[in-house]
Amino acid sequence: xxxxxxxxxxxxxxxxxxxxAGFLVNGALAFLRPQGKRLxxxxxxxxxxxxxxxxxxxxxxxxxxHPAEPYVRTFWTWIPVGDLEVRAALQxxxxxxxxxxxxxxxxxxxxxxxxxxxxxDPGYARYFAYLNLFVAFMLVLVLGANFPVLFIGWxxxxxxxxxxxxxxxxxxxxxxxxLKAFLVNRIGDxxxxxxxxxxxxxxxxxxxxxxxxRAPQALVAGGGAVTAIALFLFMGxxxxxxxxxxxxxxPDAMAGPTPVSxxxxxxxxxxAGVYLVARANILFAMSPVACAVVAxxxxxxALFAATIGLKQWDIKKVLAYSTIxxxxxxxxxxxxGAYAAGIFHLVTHAFFKALxxxxxxxxxxxxxxxxxATGRHADAQDMRNMGGLAEPMPWTARVMWVATLAIAGIPPxxxxxxxxxxxxxxxxxxxxxxxxLLVWAFGLAGAFLTAFYMARLMLYTFHGPxxxxxxxxxxxxxxPWVMTGPLIVLAALTVLGGVxxxxxxxxxxxxLEPLTERSAAMLPALAPSTATEVTLMVVAAALxxxxxxxxxxxxxxAALLPPERAPRETGFTKLLxxxxxxDEFYRAVIVRPLVWLARVVLWKGVDAGVIDTxxxxxxxxxxxALGWLGSRLQTGQVGTYVVVFxxxxxxxxxxxLR
Amino acid sequence: MLLVPSLAVSxxxxxxxxxxxxxxxxxIVIFMCIELMLNAVNLTFVALSQxxxxxxxxxxxxxxxxxxxxxxVGLAIVIAVYRHRDTVNLQNINxxxx
Numbered sequence: 001x002x003x004x005x006x007x008x009x010x011x012x013x014x015x016x017x018x019x020x021a022g023f024l025v026n027g028a029l030a031f032l033r034p035q036g037k038r039l040x041x042x043x044x045x046x047x048x049x050x051x052x053x054x055x056x057x058x059x060x061x062x063x064x065x066h067p068a069e070p071y072v073r074t075f076w077t078w079i080p081v082g083d084l085e086v087r088a089a090l091q092x093x094x095x096x097x098x099x100x101x102x103x104x105x106x107x108x109x110x111x112x113x114x115x116x117x118x119x120x121d122p123g124y125a126r127y128f129a130y131l132n133l134f135v136a137f138m139l140v141l142v143l144g145a146n147f148p149v150l151f152i153g154w155x156x157x158x159x160x161x162x163x164x165x166x167x168x169x170x171x172x173x174x175x176x177x178x179l180k181a182f183l184v185n186r187i188g189d190x191x192x193x194x195x196x197x198x199x200x201x202x203x204x205x206x207x208x209x210x211x212x213x214r215a216p217q218a219l220v221a222g223g224g225a226v227t228a229i230a231l232f233l234f235m236g237x238x239x240x241x242x243x244x245x246x247x248x249x250x251p252d253a254m255a256g257p258t259p260v261s262x263x264x265x266x267x268x269x270x271x272a273g274v275y276l277v278a279r280a281n282i283l284f285a286m287s288p289v290a291c292a293v294v295a296x297x298x299x300x301x302a303l304f305a306a307t308i309g310l311k312q313w314d315i316k317k318v319l320a321y322s323t324i325x326x327x328x329x330x331x332x333x334x335x336x337g338a339y340a341a342g343i344f345h346l347v348t349h350a351f352f353k354a355l356x357x358x359x360x361x362x363x364x365x366x367x368x369x370x371x372x373a374t375g376r377h378a379d380a381q382d383m384r385n386m387g388g389l390a391e392p393m394p395w396t397a398r399v400m401w402v403a404t405l406a407i408a409g410i411p412p413x414x415x416x417x418x419x420x421x422x423x424x425x426x427x428x429x430x431x432x433x434x435x436x437l438l439v440w441a442f443g444l445a446g447a448f449l450t451a452f453y454m455a456r457l458m459l460y461t462f463h464g465p466x467x468x469x470x471x472x473x474x475x476x477x478x479x480p481w482v483m484t485g486p487l488i489v490l491a492a493l494t495v496l497g498g499v500x501x502x503x504x505x506x507x508x509x510x511x512l513e514p515l516t517e518r519s520a521a522m523l524p525a526l527a528p529s530t531a532t533e534v535t536l537m538v539v540a541a542a543l544x545x546x547x548x549x550x551x552x553x554x555x556x557x558a559a560l561l562p563p564e565r566a567p568r569e570t571g572f573t574k575l576l577x578x579x580x581x582x583d584e585f586y587r588a589v590i591v592r593p594l595v596w597l598a599r600v601v602l603w604k605g606v607d608a609g610v611i612d613t614x615x616x617x618x619x620x621x622x623x624x625a626l627g628w629l630g631s632r633l634q635t636g637q638v639g640t641y642v643v644v645f646x647x648x649x650x651x652x653x654x655x656x657l658r
Numbered sequence: 659m660l661l662v663p664s665l666a667v668s669x670x671x672x673x674x675x676x677x678x679x680x681x682x683x684x685x686i687v688i689f690m691c692i693e694l695m696l697n698a699v700n701l702t703f704v705a706l707s708q709x710x711x712x713x714x715x716x717x718x719x720x721x722x723x724x725x726x727x728x729x730x731v732g733l734a735i736v737i738a739v740y741r742h743r744d745t746v747n748l749q750n751i752n753x754x755x756x
Contacts, residue, residue: 634754634755635752635755636751636752636753636754636755637748637749637752637755638688638748638751639680639681639683639748639749642676642679642680643680646676646680
């Protein structure tokens with residue numbers, strides 16, 4: 001009997017049910033009363049806020065009990081087939097309740113922000129319906145007690161992501177971006193499915209509890225089976241969490257409304273991959289190869305995406321590449337076995353990246369309003385149209401600076417502790433495995449670039465002279481309080497978030513221990529000496545400061561020209577501006593051949609050639625030929641019929657008499 | 659006993675009827691050949707009833723009844739065809755050719 005039975009943890013179903021009910025009501029309102037914005041807002045924000053309240057109650061119950069085993073609440077048996085029995089069950093433990101709090105908390109703030117951001121949109125009710133559905137699926141994902149339930153959430157958030165990226169589907173570019181996200185994710189999801197099949201064939205169950213208890217006995221540590229399972233699962237994570245080589249969908253996903261980018265494509269959905277690795281930590285810890293792949297891909301992505309972020313002009317694109325890069329850090333964390341550190345960075349990142357995106361959303365909202373007022377069609381997301389916005393938007397500028405310092409790793413903000421812990425763990429692993437020294441170096445270089453590109457974003461957006469336009473300037477001003485309010489709450493969380501896992505106080509570590517202790521026993525210890533730890537901290541903080549300092553010295557916001565008059569880039573900066581031409585590369589190497597294969601070989605060759613001509617028309621031709629033969633017998637002459645009849649009758653008689 | 663000659667006559671009559679149906683072209687003649695076959699069968703029934711009981715003779719009445727009905731319908735069809743096509747030559751009536 002779990003100590004959680006009979007406590008608030010029994011209400012876990014409500015956490016999924018509430019936002020889903022919100023989706024149903026808002027979905028109905030989208031058809032029946034699309035203009036009833038007040039009701040839509042109340043239902044949309046209220047359902048998620050109520051979910052957060054449930055989350056807090058469950059969290060308090062878990063704190064009180066601190067169970068060593070997850071508490072699984074089964075609702076019904078979903079798929080009973082032979083040996084396979086999948087139950088629709090949700091799980092309460094330290095990890096899932098942490099995710100529950102983060103997801104529902106950040107969602108509540110972003111829903112509130114959306115009231116202001118989407119206020120004039122004709123699809124207001126539809127927007128909140130999708131957003132509520134997203135929260136419901138995200139909670140299924142993080143609360144599911146077995147792989148199939150998690151997968152339902154996994155695919156559901158993918159669906160909502162698609163719907164919300166293509167929210168303004170009248171513009172083909174945006175609809176295409178949604179499609180791209182969906183298709184790229186399919187590649188990863190195929191890997192996830194194969195991983196699940198392998199788990200079932202080797203371990204005979206898909207329940208988290210069974211899989212993770214049986215794995216150490218049933219599988220050989222470091223063997224091929226567990227490595228294959230871990231790598232296929234990681235393939236799903238690569239797609240969902242936008243890592244190399246499947247990261248290309250995330251920058252395009254910025255086509256959706258900005259609060260969506262904040263919620264889905266920064267704070268919650270894209271971190272699902274990190275959550276999955278942390279959840280299945282025992283499988284990854286058993287395979288050193290999988291660990292190295294996870295950390296290696298993370299390190300490469302962290303550095304690679306950060307360099308692209310250096311040269312983007314679209315404010316949301318900078319943040320998108322920054323998200324990809326930060327997700328890389330989380331994978332370094334879970335790859336080197338510092339699962340708590342990875343989750344810690346996931347939580348802090350959810351705060352400061354949601355803050356950055358919402359801040360960018362406010363800026364875009366204000367600029368858009370100004371351009372709308374004067375009727376000019378300029379890009380409201382291009383930083384070359386911004387500049388000097390700290391004056392009309394003081395609160396947005398202040399909170400954005402807080403988030404920037406946090407992501408740059410300046411103490412004592414949240415990002416400093418989480419990033420530093422990840423890099424420290426990578427450095428500690430390097431003592432026994434030199435490969436991780438490279439991971440650490442990549443991470444450190446990425447941290448420096450992060451500080452630089454974030455300072456660049458802040459300088460170009462909020463400082464220097466204003467480039468919005470002389471007519472538009474009087475229309476600039478602070479966004480409404482319903483938008484700045486959530487920003488201030490998130491800023492407070494960004495400042496205080498580091499407290500949950502201070503070094504040597506380490507509450508999050510102890511908190512997650514029941515889930516990670518067995519894999520921690522398999523891995524080399526990750527405790528660097530205090531001297532090393534302090535040195536690493538100083539180095540990391542110094543690099544952050546250096547990045548910001550360099551940006552203020554090198555960049556000249558005053559010399560920046562609007563996009564239409566900007567000089568052409570050359571050399572390496574051009575390559576960065578064009579994102580290393582990876583999209584073009586994929587188009588030439590994968591998309592074109594695939595389309596060619598589909599169109600020429602499969603459509604014209606196999607479909608039109610083999611199936612239509614030989615199969616469908618061929619069988620028709622055979623039937624027609626046989627019919628022609630048969631019709632030759634029908635002469636229309638009664639005489640012939642009689643002859644045939646008599647001959648037949650004689651033949652039958654002969655056969656009978658013989 | 660006349661059994662063997664009766665059956666022989668019946669077989670000859672039946673064969674004449676079959677040959678007539680196969681070889682003649684006039685619908686009326688074919689019709690008469692069909693009657694010939696029916697009556698050949700009647701003769702067989704009557705001849706065999708001497709040995710096998712009265713069932714055969716009873717059956718003859720049924721055959722005659724059916725033959726009468728068939729003659730009525732058949733002649734009506736022939737007349738209808740003649741009215742439409744001005745001929746009862748079956749070689750010219752081949753609407754059912756495939």
